[in-house]
Amino acid sequence: MSASPLTPFSVDTTDRDAVTHTVQIALGDRSYDICIGAGAIYDSASWQQLPKAQTALIVTNTTVGPLYADALKQAISETYTHVHVLSLPDGEAYKDWQHLQLIFDLLLGNQADRKTVLFALGGGVIGDMTGFAAACYMRGVPFIQVPTTLLSQVDSSVGGKTAVNHPAGKNMIGAFYQPERVICDLAVLSTLPPREVSAGLAEVIKYGPIADLSFLAWLDEHMAALRAGDTALLAHAVKRSCEIKAWVVSQDERESGIRAILNFGHTFGHAIEAGLGFGTWLHGEAVGCGMVMAAHLSHRLGLVDLPFVERLTAIIERAGLPTKGPILSDDSGLSSAELYLSHMRVDKKAQAGAIRFVLINDNGSAQVGVADDALVCEVIEACCAI
């Protein structure tokens, strides 16, 4: 599959207040649309031409379900005779096989056939679990994503990564499986806690240094309004993030090459999450801080100059994200930096024990590379709070 070039970023004056956009994800016979709009869940246009079936299942969580599950159920009841709702406990701690099994139990308990359509109504955890359930139930049924956090709208809505966690590691068991459609309702972001908005902005910011410096400049300019929840600005940010991710994924659907650049900040971030225990920092917070570390490593390797690293750090800080890493400790006797390294080595991006870092250049592009442990330790020590 050959990729079209990434279109230049632009917010022209005529569509400055536009809040309805469609991003087409071109993946051959697995292509689908991302529909972005304020109030999209309540807009009947979002629910036209759904896959035909007798039965649908909305998977949600105990935080999001009470807010939007009834609206979604009503919207799709015209298409499906039976609409079930399964509300899982909220949080990464429940992204495991035991809770995935609850989805299968409900489907089989209701004799749901292989045409059944699954709807993921929630953040990344619900999207990943529902997508993986759809990938595996009877070897694959259709699913539709309704991401309700900024993070999941700009990240998991493109790319088809689905998974559950294993006690030994995050997202270790999963599948590449594309949704039929993604509905991003910007209005739901108004009920997000500010900390979650910041966490989502980490993944938005990420797209700048790896692919689009003009988008990074636009984010820099509008950061305060984005954090305040300006719907039109958020619509542009979500649209551009999805466009960039789609452009990368269309070149490398199964992450054998360039797609890895989307993990900018994630290798260090993974160590922070694993080292503190998953859930202590939000994923986006760890990625924000991880980007600062990865930028410093890129600088030490001569790929990017220090003012760029400092500018990126300032943007991350203004997004409300931590820019200093935590000191890790356990009873192993290893130093904090050594613990970072040990967590990074069992990351699924590692190959043959070698940690692979996403490194940025100062022209708005990125590459995957390795670095000496000693240098990595220096960067970690320099970037951690004391």
Add this chain to the structure above:
Amino acid sequence: MSASPLTPFSVDTTDRDAVTHTVQIALGDRSYDICIGAGAIYDSASWQQLPKAQTALIVTNTTVGPLYADALKQAISETYTHVHVLSLPDGEAYKDWQHLQLIFDLLLGNQADRKTVLFALGGGVIGDMTGFAAACYMRGVPFIQVPTTLLSQVDSSVGGKTAVNHPAGKNMIGAFYQPERVICDLAVLSTLPPREVSAGLAEVIKYGPIADLSFLAWLDEHMAALRAGDTALLAHAVKRSCEIKAWVVSQDERESGIRAILNFGHTFGHAIEAGLGFGTWLHGEAVGCGMVMAAHLSHRLGLVDLPFVERLTAIIERAGLPTKGPILSDDSGLSSAELYLSHMRVDKKAQAGAIRFVLINDNGSAQVGVADDALVCEVIEACCAI
């Protein structure tokens, strides 16, 4: 993907004793070869140009492992620095998430990365579980099948169906995932119990009525020698079975249409397995008897004449398979035929509660159709032992 026509069946006099064949499975970038040969596990030619990695894992069971795991381990140790062996308990009862988890635990406990290659050494259960583990581990690693039963050589080696069972149904959780290569060693069939040979022959016979009447005639002629383990004849039977299955699968990889004809005998067979408890009858035994029932249903619907049904029944009987169904009972108060129907309705091939049967014609082809419950009950009652 357009399919080439099925080549005519032929065993010419010059290759009558040939025991080495290759069947190419054409599925675009998921294409692979099935290598068929007596002693193939011990033949270094089988293990050339394997996918490169540091680590390999052989998944086997406690029956097959002691016989062949050392030989396989030695054969692939030239390619992989670390070769682990995991021996699971033998049987359908262990084809569940708990035992699948043991594969993930071993891989993660040994820091196996996303290049790791899985080898399935065993019958259908090991093949299905290992394939599903490969599909899910870090969202997909390569796997190679070494099927050691006749059934798995002619059935699960083509088509990429992988799965585990759920308490509510067989193969309910799985994926379509193609192996890199399949190595069918005919010599290992000499250690198969006769009952398992017969069960394998059920799936071999199946390919006759649905696709190739001349193959059915050849099987009729050579049934005694096949059951006695004639290696050259078995090689032809395995090759032809794989060719026919490949021809069907290449037209419909994800079973949205014609592929369903491969389930001839499986709808009734599923009811027998589920009704008696999985493992009471072997899968092939249930399919053998299920084909008799499906042939009678086809006759009642006017698709095939009675002499053809009787000839097919005689071949199935000469393969050492049951041709009379068991009487089912439980404490529900339902009759045996009603219990058959209730099991068939929760089969994953059912759609919106309607049971879909594979029906044969007398020209060596098949189609999917429905039938009135009353007619199906009559067929079940006529085909069951009293």
